Amino acid sequence: MGFFQVELTKNVRVHPRHFHSKLKETLIQTLMDEVEGTVSGRFGFVVSVLEVLQPLPKGILREGFGFAIYPLKYKALVFRPFKGEVLDAVVTNVTRHGIFAQVGPLTIFVSRHQIPSDMTHDEETASYISVVEKAERIQRDSAIRLRVNGIKIDASSFTAVGTILDDYLGLVE
Amino acid sequence: MGLCSCLFPITKRYSSSGDKYLLESWLVKIGDQLKPLQVVAVVQGPLEMGKAWKDNPEPQLRTKPLCIQTEKNETLELFNLAGSNLDSPVVPKQYLATDTNRTNTATRVIGQQNANYWGLRTTEKLVGKVTSLFVDENNVMEPKQVVLSVDICDHKVQFNGNCAICGLEMDIYSASPIIDSPRELSVTRTDSTLGSKHHLNPAYTHPQLRVSRNELEMVEGENTIRLLRRRKLSLVLDLDNTLIHATLVSHFPQEWYQYKHEILQQAVEKELENNVPMIEDIHELDLDGSISLVKLRPNVRRFLENIHQRYELHIYTMGSRSYADAIATLLDPSGNLFQRRIVSRDDFVEGMMNRKSLRRIFPCDDSMVVIVDDREDVWLDHDQAEMVPNLIRARPYLFFVQDALEHANNHHLLDSMVSNIRASSENEMCVTKENFANISTCRLACLSWKENLESGYYSPYLPWIQKAVENDENYLGRLEQLLIQIHERFFEGLEQCQHASLTGDSNHVKLPISDVKLILAEMRHRVLRNCYLTFTGIFRLEESPEVSTVWRLAQEFGAICSKQVTSETTHLIVDSQRGLHTGKTKYAAQRGDIFLVTLEWLETSMQFYLRASELQFALFSQSLSHSYGSDLEKYRKSIEKRHEQFMQNGRYRHSLPKSPSKPSAKRRKMEYSSSEEDMTSTWNESSSQNNETKSRQPDNQTSPHHKEHEEHLELEWTASDLASELERELMNDPFCLSGGSESS
Numbered sequence: 005m006g007f008f009q010v011e012l013t014k015n016v017r018v019h020p021r022h023f024h025s026k027l028k029e030t031l032i033q034t035l036m037d038e039v040e041g042t043v044s045g046r047f048g049f050v051v052s053v054l055e056v057l058q059p060l061p062k063g064i065l066r067e068g069f070g071f072a073i074y075p076l077k078y079k080a081l082v083f084r085p086f087k088g089e090v091l092d093a094v095v096t097n098v099t100r101h102g103i104f105a106q107v108g109p110l111t112i113f114v115s116r117h118q119i120p121s122d123m124t125h126d127e128e129t130a131s132y133i134s135v136v137e138k139a140e141r142i143q144r145d146s147a148i149r150l151r152v153n154g155i156k157i158d159a160s161s162f163t164a165v166g167t168i169l170d171d172y173l174g175l176v177e
Numbered sequence: 178m179g180l181c182s183c184l185f186p187i188t189k190r191y192s193s194s195g196d197k198y199l200l201e202s203w204l205v206k207i208g209d210q211l212k213p214l215q216v217v218a219v220v221q222g223p224l225e226m227g228k229a230w231k232d233n234p235e236p237q238l239r240t241k242p243l244c245i246q247t248e249k250n251e252t253l254e255l256f257n258l259a260g261s262n263l264d265s266p267v268v269p270k271q272y273l274a275t276d277t278n279r280t281n282t283a284t285r286v287i288g289q290q291n292a293n294y295w296g297l298r299t300t301e302k303l304v305g306k307v308t309s310l311f312v313d314e315n316n317v318m319e320p321k322q323v324v325l326s327v328d329i330c331d332h333k334v335q336f337n338g339n340c341a342i343c344g345l346e347m348d349i350y351s352a353s354p355i356i357d358s359p360r361e362l363s364v365t366r367t368d369s370t371l372g373s374k375h376h377l378n379p380a381y382t383h384p385q386l387r388v389s390r391n392e393l394e395m396v397e398g399e400n401t402i403r404l405l406r407r408r409k410l411s412l413v414l415d416l417d418n419t420l421i422h423a424t425l426v427s428h429f430p431q432e433w434y435q436y437k438h439e440i441l442q443q444a445v446e447k448e449l450e451n452n453v454p455m456i457e458d459i460h461e462l463d464l465d466g467s468i469s470l471v472k473l474r475p476n477v478r479r480f481l482e483n484i485h486q487r488y489e490l491h492i493y494t495m496g497s498r499s500y501a502d503a504i505a506t507l508l509d510p511s512g513n514l515f516q517r518r519i520v521s522r523d524d525f526v527e528g529m530m531n532r533k534s535l536r537r538i539f540p541c542d543d544s545m546v547v548i549v550d551d552r553e554d555v556w557l558d559h560d561q562a563e564m565v566p567n568l569i570r571a572r573p574y575l576f577f578v579q580d581a582l583e584h585a586n587n588h589h590l591l592d593s594m595v596s597n598i599r600a601s602s603e604n605e606m607c608v609t610k611e612n613f614a615n616i617s618t619c620r621l622a623c624l625s626w627k628e629n630l631e632s633g634y635y636s637p638y639l640p641w642i643q644k645a646v647e648n649d650e651n652y653l654g655r656l657e658q659l660l661i662q663i664h665e666r667f668f669e670g671l672e673q674c675q676h677a678s679l680t681g682d683s684n685h686v687k688l689p690i691s692d693v694k695l696i697l698a699e700m701r702h703r704v705l706r707n708c709y710l711t712f713t714g715i716f717r718l719e720e721s722p723e724v725s726t727v728w729r730l731a732q733e734f735g736a737i738c739s740k741q742v743t744s745e746t747t748h749l750i751v752d753s754q755r756g757l758h759t760g761k762t763k764y765a766a767q768r769g770d771i772f773l774v775t776l777e778w779l780e781t782s783m784q785f786y787l788r789a790s791e792l793q794f795a796l797f798s799q800s801l802s803h804s805y806g807s808d809l810e811k812y813r814k815s816i817e818k819r820h821e822q823f824m825q826n827g828r829y830r831h832s833l834p835k836s837p838s839k840p841s842a843k844r845r846k847m848e849y850s851s852s853e854e855d856m857t858s859t860w861n862e863s864s865s866q867n868n869e870t871k872s873r874q875p876d877n878q879t880s881p882h883h884k885e886h887e888e889h890l891e892l893e894w895t896a897s898d899l900a901s902e903l904e905r906e907l908m909n910d911p912f913c914l915s916g917g918s919e920s921s
């Protein structure tokens with residue numbers, strides 16, 4: 005899985021009322037609140053702040069505001085999928101057009117063209133059922149193994165398209 | 178997806194047949210995904226007469242890529258590698274920088290800066306998977322020789338800007354979303370020319386998914402076949418005021434919280450007492466902190482259960498996703514009826530918020546879809562102000578008083594009454610008798626409120642909850658009938674088509690003619706057939722009546738509208754406020770062979786798809802309620818009695834359009850009697866209106882009389898003894914229409 009540890013910088017704004025002995029804790033807490041769970045450009049999804057690099061920088065007071073800005077450097081655990089990567093995902097929605105699956109924050113769409121032709125869509129139960137083995141069906145909350153075919157990273161979200169049209173891909177027992 | 182063979186280009190420079198080139202090395206292998214302008218091979222040449230042509234005198238002349246397009250085959254581009262440097266976008270960097278076997282050649286090419294080395298690259302359109310290479314390395318390529326074949330991807334499925342098939346990143350703006358484009362749906366079946374460029378967002382998937390029209394048609398086609406096999410049509414249902422009525426608790430007085438249990442308890446007791454389902458199916462819904470009260474329309478669960486056998490059910494609401502889901506759970510706790518077929522306003526990124534579009538659910542084919550919604554204005558097509566032909570406009574279901582008033586304010590057909598309601602609602606909701614007699618939607622609401630006040634039975638804030646029984650006239654029962662009828666006719670038509678095609682009578686029937694739109698249009702057209710309508714007091718002077726909704730709808734329902742009262746006019750639709758003293762009204766009253774009915778008559782007819790009883794909705798004078806205000810109870814009883822007599826002795830008979838010029842004293846009498854009838858229905862809901870309701874509902878074990886009534890095309894009154902009695906009554910009635918005295 006595409007988990008990485010990267011060093012990032014974030015300008016944290018602190019209200020003057022926090023200018024006291026616990027400023028350091030406030031800074032770290034604010035940083036965590038602001039970056040965890042967000043998508044940061046090309047680095048991917050920030051899962052967690054691992055460590056804030058010491059020493060903490062000196063804050064810069066913004067004129068006219070009273071806020072202090074701290075350019076904090078921190079190590080973060082990021083999740084960044086790559087094209088061609090094989091991931092295990094949880095199916096969230098099965099439609100006529102394909103399967104939507106989720107890997108943590110990442111939504112992956114598997115088109116019906118990328119689903120083996122021996123699996124047919126069944127509208128009534130909203131699932132893809134294997135023609136060969138009826139018990140083998142992909143429905144909501146199934147676990148599937150897929151390969152990422154393409155990734156789109158926006159400023160605030162990222163999505164991918166995938167395939168299960170290959171050996172060892174598809175339903176995971 | 179299509180297979181494409183890629184030709185080696187003809188380069189006409191030295192001979193008419195073109196030049197030959199030597200394929201030095203492939204830069205792709207089978208199974209690779211081609212990108213636009215990707216270099217697939219390095220070639221050397223041109224070769225002249227089989228020899229390597231070494232000393233090209235003017236190599237730089239050929240810096241322009243040579244590209245010849247043929248119709249069936251893509252042609253690769255030939256471009257000179259000598260001009261390209263390391264940063265050139267056309268030669269992928271990794272081929273140049275690394276030192277593997279495969280890339281050696283390219284590196285060498287660039288290094289040599291030799292004009293005799295060429296790159297063979299794909300065109301901008303050509304994207305797909307390499308399926309085979311036809312020329313081995315170090316072999317000569319002839320002009321127009323097929324060098325490789327590509328499984329072309331036309332990016333028909335795109336997810337958030339990625340092609341879901343080849344994985345390539347698209348320009349999201351170029352894949353023009355045409356969700357709300359003005360395109361007629363029915364055309365789409367045959368029309369595929371507009372197709373592939375446009376991408377649509379299929380319903381029930383993800384807001385970011387875009388699928389090309391061709392692909393969508395294919396998938397939808399499969400779905401259509403599945404539905405046909407199961408003998409099902411699709412039904413799109415609105416929630417608010419159609420299946421349910423919901424109101425925010427904040428619309429309720431503060432006491433609601435305090436006395437909630439007491440009120441509900443009282444209501445339940447009352448229910449037991451009267452044996453009527455009054456308060457059942459009121460649910461409290463907590464959505465993100467705001468509490469709503471939800472009242473299900475009477476019989477809604479039974480309706481859904483029954484109709485589910487013949488229709489695949491969809492929900493299309495303007496509410497939020499969480500609201501839609503919560504209501505769907507209320508309506509269908511098992512989740513079998515709707516499954517995931519629920520559209521809410523959160524499901525679409527773009528598009529107008531206050532519009533509903535059938536294309537969102539059925540982008541390709543709407544010939545098997547029925548919509549039930551209480552508002553038709555949200556479904557209007559964008560450019561053409563026409564009603565969506567699949568729509569059955571439902572009778573709005575209103576249960577809570579406050580919202581009933583608001584709804585009346587919003588409702589376009591009722592805008593004439595708005596001022597009344599406003600005035601009255603300002604006055605502490607003290608709706609006077611005259612006013613609420615006119616206001617169809619909130620009539621009952623106010624009534625029950627008033628009743629409650631008078632009886633002192635409920636606490637003063639309870640009137641916010643309305644009595645459920647009289648409100649609805651079992652509209653869903655009627656709707657069910659209608660839908661079953663449509664379903665049967667659709668599949669009858671389909672079988673006829675199949676039969677015709679089997680017997681080889683295909684010249685006769687070319688296309689499947691079964692179409693819900695046509696069936697509905699025909700059903701609509703029958704409702705007011707042979708009715709000649711004229712309006713008074715309804716349209717504003719400055720607007721031209723032909724373009725108004727009422728006029729258009731009336732015509733859609735088969736009526737013939739005219740601006741002036743003519744010899745053919747059978748009905749005069751009178752605004753109960755402004756239309757009372759117009760010349761048309763007076764003239765029609767004098768003529769006597771014209772029904773004077775309220776707008777509500779027209780509305781009810783259109784909602785029930787049955788011509789409503791002119792008796793029930795006949796116009797009556799406004800002074801009526803004043804004169805009888807004190808002695809209302811007595812009056813009501815007398816009317817009730819007379820109505821019963823009508824029902825016993827009266828005979829309705831089918832009659833095809835009789836010549837409207839034939840004046841009939843009897844009809845005139847009926848008209849006057851009907852004015853009392855309206856009083857009955859207004860003031861005495863439980864008796865007369867329920868009778869009326871029953872007469873409209875054949876499934877309620879109606880008597881043959883009522884059945885006839887239901888089917889009536891023209892009704893005529895033939896009880897002579899009653900007529901004479903009536904005449905006597907009418908003589909004494911001071912409140913009859915201006916022409917009342919003439920009846921003697």
